[in-house]
Amino acid sequence: MDRLAFDIAHLLAGSLVLASFMLLYQDRLYAMLNLFALQALLLALSVAWQAHIQGASHLYVTAGIALLFKAILIPLALHRMIERLGIHREVENVVGIGLTMLAGMALVALSMVVMLRVTAEADPLAREDLAFALAVVLLGLLMMVTRRNAVSQVIGFMSMENGLILAATGAKGMPLVVEISVAFSILVALVVVGIFLFRIRERFDTVDIRALDSFRGERR
Amino acid sequence: MALTIALGCAAALLAIAALGAARGQLAGFFKPSYGACLAATVLPLIAAGAHLLDAGTPDLVLRLPLGLPWLGAHFRLDALAAFFLIVVNLGAAAASLYGLGYGRHEPAPQRVLPFFPAFLASMNLVVLADDAFTFLLSWEFMSLSSWALVVAHHRQRANIDAGYIYVLMAGFGALALLLAFGLLAGPDGAYDFASMRGGERAPGLSALVLALVLLGAGSKAGLVPLHVWLPLAHPAAPSHVSALMSGVMTKVAVYGFVRLVFDLLGEPAWWSAMVVLALGGITAVMGVLYALMQHDLKRLLAYHTVENIGIIFIGLGLALAFQANGIGWAAALALTAALFHVLNHSLFKSLLFLGAGAVLSATGERDMERLGGLIHRMPRTAVAFLVGCMAISALPPLNGFVSEWLTFQAILQSPQLPQWGLKILVPAVGGLLALSAALAAACFVKAFGITFLGRPRTEAAAAAHEVDGLSLASMHLLTLLCLLAGVLPGLVMDALTPVCQALLGQRLPAQAALPWLSIVPLAEHRSSYNGLLILCFTAISAGLAWHLLRRVGAPGARRAPIWDCGFPVPIPATQYTASSFAQPIRRVFATLLFRAREHLHMPPPGDPRPARWHVEIRDLVWELLYLPLAGAVDFAAGRLNAFQFLTIRRYLSLVFLALVSLLLVLAAWP
Numbered sequence: 001m002d003r004l005a006f007d008i009a010h011l012l013a014g015s016l017v018l019a020s021f022m023l024l025y026q027d028r029l030y031a032m033l034n035l036f037a038l039q040a041l042l043l044a045l046s047v048a049w050q051a052h053i054q055g056a057s058h059l060y061v062t063a064g065i066a067l068l069f070k071a072i073l074i075p076l077a078l079h080r081m082i083e084r085l086g087i088h089r090e091v092e093n094v095v096g097i098g099l100t101m102l103a104g105m106a107l108v109a110l111s112m113v114v115m116l117r118v119t120a121e122a123d124p125l126a127r128e129d130l131a132f133a134l135a136v137v138l139l140g141l142l143m144m145v146t147r148r149n150a151v152s153q154v155i156g157f158m159s160m161e162n163g164l165i166l167a168a169t170g171a172k173g174m175p176l177v178v179e180i181s182v183a184f185s186i187l188v189a190l191v192v193v194g195i196f197l198f199r200i201r202e203r204f205d206t207v208d209i210r211a212l213d214s215f216r217g218e219r220r
Numbered sequence: 221m222a223l224t225i226a227l228g229c230a231a232a233l234l235a236i237a238a239l240g241a242a243r244g245q246l247a248g249f250f251k252p253s254y255g256a257c258l259a260a261t262v263l264p265l266i267a268a269g270a271h272l273l274d275a276g277t278p279d280l281v282l283r284l285p286l287g288l289p290w291l292g293a294h295f296r297l298d299a300l301a302a303f304f305l306i307v308v309n310l311g312a313a314a315a316s317l318y319g320l321g322y323g324r325h326e327p328a329p330q331r332v333l334p335f336f337p338a339f340l341a342s343m344n345l346v347v348l349a350d351d352a353f354t355f356l357l358s359w360e361f362m363s364l365s366s367w368a369l370v371v372a373h374h375r376q377r378a379n380i381d382a383g384y385i386y387v388l389m390a391g392f393g394a395l396a397l398l399l400a401f402g403l404l405a406g407p408d409g410a411y412d413f414a415s416m417r418g419g420e421r422a423p424g425l426s427a428l429v430l431a432l433v434l435l436g437a438g439s440k441a442g443l444v445p446l447h448v449w450l451p452l453a454h455p456a457a458p459s460h461v462s463a464l465m466s467g468v469m470t471k472v473a474v475y476g477f478v479r480l481v482f483d484l485l486g487e488p489a490w491w492s493a494m495v496v497l498a499l500g501g502i503t504a505v506m507g508v509l510y511a512l513m514q515h516d517l518k519r520l521l522a523y524h525t526v527e528n529i530g531i532i533f534i535g536l537g538l539a540l541a542f543q544a545n546g547i548g549w550a551a552a553l554a555l556t557a558a559l560f561h562v563l564n565h566s567l568f569k570s571l572l573f574l575g576a577g578a579v580l581s582a583t584g585e586r587d588m589e590r591l592g593g594l595i596h597r598m599p600r601t602a603v604a605f606l607v608g609c610m611a612i613s614a615l616p617p618l619n620g621f622v623s624e625w626l627t628f629q630a631i632l633q634s635p636q637l638p639q640w641g642l643k644i645l646v647p648a649v650g651g652l653l654a655l656s657a658a659l660a661a662a663c664f665v666k667a668f669g670i671t672f673l674g675r676p677r678t679e680a681a682a683a684a685h686e687v688d689g690l691s692l693a694s695m696h697l698l699t700l701l702c703l704l705a706g707v708l709p710g711l712v713m714d715a716l717t718p719v720c721q722a723l724l725g726q727r728l729p730a731q732a733a734l735p736w737l738s739i740v741p742l743a744e745h746r747s748s749y750n751g752l753l754i755l756c757f758t759a760i761s762a763g764l765a766w767h768l769l770r771r772v773g774a775p776g777a778r779r780a781p782i783w784d785c786g787f788p789v790p791i792p793a794t795q796y797t798a799s800s801f802a803q804p805i806r807r808v809f810a811t812l813l814f815r816a817r818e819h820l821h822m823p824p825p826g827d828p829r830p831a832r833w834h835v836e837i838r839d840l841v842w843e844l845l846y847l848p849l850a851g852a853v854d855f856a857a858g859r860l861n862a863f864q865f866l867t868i869r870r871y872l873s874l875v876f877l878a879l880v881s882l883l884l885v886l887a888a889w890p
Contacts, residue, residue: 110887138879141879142876144869
C-alpha cells in the first residue's frame with residue numbers, strides 16, 4: 001500500500017510538471033486554457049490523493065476548491081474574456097519554442113538537484129512533491145517571462161500558483177485557512193486582471209503588453 | 221537607585237520633548253522647557269557623581285521589557301558609564317542654563333524646543349545602554365535629534381547642506397557600528413553586552429571589529445579623515461546646541477569607542493595601538509591647522525574639537541599599547557589622561573561655544589574679521605572666554621594643562637614598550653602632540669585677540685552689549701569648573717580609578733591624600749605637578765608686577781592718544797587681522813597641506829581700483845577622498861537609474877534570473 005501510495009502521488013505530481021511543459025509548448029490561446037484546466041484537474045486529483053494518504057480531511061476541501069475554481073470557473077471566465085475581447089488567437093513568443101523547452105528542462109533538473117539536496121532528512125513523499133512543485137513554479141515563471149500576450153501571462157501566473165498549492169499540500173500540517181485565502185486571492189487577482197485586460201483593450205486595441213511599454217514612452 | 225534616577229530623568233526629558241513639540245511655538249515656553257531640562261540633567265549628574273565617588277558600589281543593572289521582545293532593553297551603570305554620565309549632564313546642564321537666557325533670541329523656538337531635550341535624553345541613554353539594540357537605537361536617536369537641531373535655521377542654505385552631509389556621515393557611522401556589533405555578537409546573536417564581554421575572538425575578527433569601531437565612533441567623534449561633517453554641522457546649530465554637540469556628543473562617541481574596544485573586545489593587539497595612535501596624532505595636528513585657517517569663530521572652535529579628539533585618541537592609543545604589553549600602571553596613566561581630557565574638553569569647549577554664542581547674539585557676527593574690541597562692551601563674557609582660551613591652550617594652572625601633562629607622562633613611558641614600531645611611533649606622536657599644543661595656543665591668541673581686543677571693525681561690533689545674567693552664569697560656572705579641575709586634579713584622577721580598575725585591572729595610586737594638592741601619577745622622583753602652587757605663584761607674581769608698575773613705574777593713570785606706529789590713519793582696518801595673524805603658520809604648514817596660495821591683484825599706477833589680496837585654501841581631504849567617492853556613487857546611481865524604466869516583462873525576467881541564480885548557488889553549495 002505504502003509503495004503504491006507513493007507511486008500514485010509521484011505520478012500525479014509528475015503529470016503536473018508534464019502539463020506545465022505542454023503549456024510552455026502551446027502557442028494558441030484556447031488550447032492553453034484547456035491545458036490549464038487539465039493541470040488544475042491534475043492538481044485537484046493530486047491534492048485529493050494527498051488527503052487520502054495523509055488522512056487529512058480538510059485537504060478534500062482544497063481539492064474541491066482547486067477543481068471548482070481553477071479547473072472550471074477560471075478557464076471558463078478566461079474563455080469568455082477572450083471571446084468578448086476577440087483577441088488574436090496566437091501567442092507571440094519572445095524566445096523560440098525549442099530554446100524555451102530546453103530552458104524548461106534545465107529548470108526541472110535544477111529544482112530536482114536543489115530540493116533533493118536541501119531536504120535530505122525529509123519524508124521521501126514530501127521531498128518528491130516539493131521538487132515537482134518547485135519545477136511547476138519555475139516553469140510558470142518561465143512562461144510569464146517568455147510570452148508577450150497578457151492572457152498567457154495570467155495563465156503562467158495561475159500555473160505558478162498551482163505549484164504553490166502542490167507544495168503546500170505535500171507538506172503535512174498546512175492549515176486550511178492558508179489554502180482558502182490563497183485560492184481567494186487568486187480569484188481576486190483574476191477579477192482585477194480581467195478588468196485590466198478590458199481597460200488595456202479599450203485603450204490600445206490589443207492585449208499585447210508591448211503596447212503598454214510604448215505608451216510609457218520607453219525604448220526596448 | 222542612581223540608575224533609576226538617570227533613566228527616570230531620561231524619560232522626563234522625552235516628555236519635555238513631547239511637550240515642546242506641542243507647545244513650542246508659544247512665546248515664553250522656553251523658560252519652563254529649559255528649566256525642566258536643567259532639573260532633569262542635574263539630578264542624574266548628582267546621582268552619577270555619588271555612584272562614582274562611593275567606591276565599592278556594585279554595578280547597577282536593569283532590564284526593561286522594551287525593544288526587541290526576546291532581548292529587552294538592558295541598562296547598566298558602571299564606573300565608566302557613571303563618569304560619562306557626569307560629562308554628558310554637566311555639559312547638558314550648562315547648555316540648559318544658557319538656554320534659559322538665550323531662549324528669547326531664538327527666532328524659531330518650535331524647531332529647537334522639541335529636539336533639545338530629546339537630544340539630551342538620547343545621549344544619556346547611549347551611555348546607559350547595556351545591549352547592542354538599545355545602544356544603536358539611542359545612538360541613532362542622538363544623530364537624528366542633533367540633525368534636526370543642525371537644520372533648525374533651515375532658511376540658510378549652508379545649514380541645509382551641513383545637515384545633509386551630517387546625516388550621511390551619521391548613517392555611515394551607525395552602519396559601521398551595526399556591523400561591529402554583529403561581529404561581536406557572533407552567530408548566536410548574543411546582543412547584550414554581558415555575553416559579548418566574555419567571548420573568544422579570532423585576531424582577524426578583532427581587527428575587523430576595531431576597524432569598524434574606528435569608522436563608526438571615529439566618524440561621530442571627528443577623527444581625520446572622517447571629520448568633514450563636524451566643522452559644518454556644529455556651527456550651524458544654535459550656540460548652546462553647538463556647545464552640546466562639540467563638548468558632549470563627541471564625548472559620547474569616545475564613550476562608544478572605549479566601551480567597545482576596552483570593554484567588549486577583550487585583549488588588544490599591539491598593532492591596534494599603532495593605528496589609534498597614528499590616527500590620533502594626525503587628527504590633533506590637522507585639526508589645529510584647519511582651525512588656524514578659519515576666520516569664523518564657531519567653525520574655528522569646531523575644528524579645535526577635532527584637535528582635542530585627536531589628543532584623547534592619543535591617550536587611548538597609549539593605553540591600548542601599554543595594556544597589550546601588560547604594563548598595566550602605564551595603561552592606567554594613559555587612560556586616566558584620556559578620560560581627564562574628555563572631561564576637560566567638555567568643560568572648556570562648552571564654555572567657548574557658549575562664549576561664541578554670546579558674541580553672536582550680541583553682534584550677529586561669527587566672522588572674526590568683523591569683530592574686535594568686545595572686551596570693553598562685554599567684559600564678563602570676555603573674562604570667561606579668556607579662561608576658556610587659556611584652558612584649551614593648556615596653560616597652567618587650568619585644567620587643559622593637567623590632562624595634556626598626564627598624556628605626556630604616559631608618552632615618556634614609551635621606552636618600556638618592547639615593539640620597535642611603538643618605540644618609534646610613540647615619541648613621534650608626542651612630537652605631533654607638542655606641535656598641536658603650541659599651534660592651539662597660537663590659534664587661541666588669534667581667536668581671543670582678534671575678537672575681543674583692539675578696536676571694533678564693524679558697527680555691529682561697536683554696538684555690542686553684554687548678554688543676560690543666566691547666560692553669563694552658565695559661562696562663569698564652567699569657568700569656575702575649569703579652574704577647579706586644574707587646581708584639584710587629584711580629585712578627578714581619584715574619581716577615575718574605578719574606571720581604570722574595571723577596564724584595565726590596574727589603578728593609579730590615590731592622589732587626594734598627598735600634601736598640598738600635588739599629583740604624583742607614578743612616583744615622586746619621576747614627576748609631580750601642583751596646580752595650587754602655580755596658581756599662587758601666578759597670582760602673587762602678577763599682583764606684584766601690577767603693584768610695582770602702578771606704584772613705582774607709573775604713579776597715577778594718565779590718558780593719552782594711543783601710539784599709532786607713526787601711521788595716523790584712525791580706521792579699524794589698519795589693525796592686525798585674523799588672516800595676517802595666521803600668515804606665518806599658513807606659509808610654513810598650509811602651503812603643502814592645504815595648497816594655500818596667496819594672490820595679489822595690484823592695479824597699475826593710475827588705476828583707481830583698490831588692490832586686492834586674497835588667500836586660497838583647499839581642503840585636500842575633501843578633494844581627494846570625498847569628491848571622488850561622491851562621484852563614484854553618482855556614477856553608480858546614474859547607471860542603476862536605468863533599472864527604474866524597464867518593461868514589465870524585463871522586471872519579471874530579472875526576478876526569474878535572480879531566483880534561478882540563487883537556486884544555482886544553493887545547488888552548487890558544498
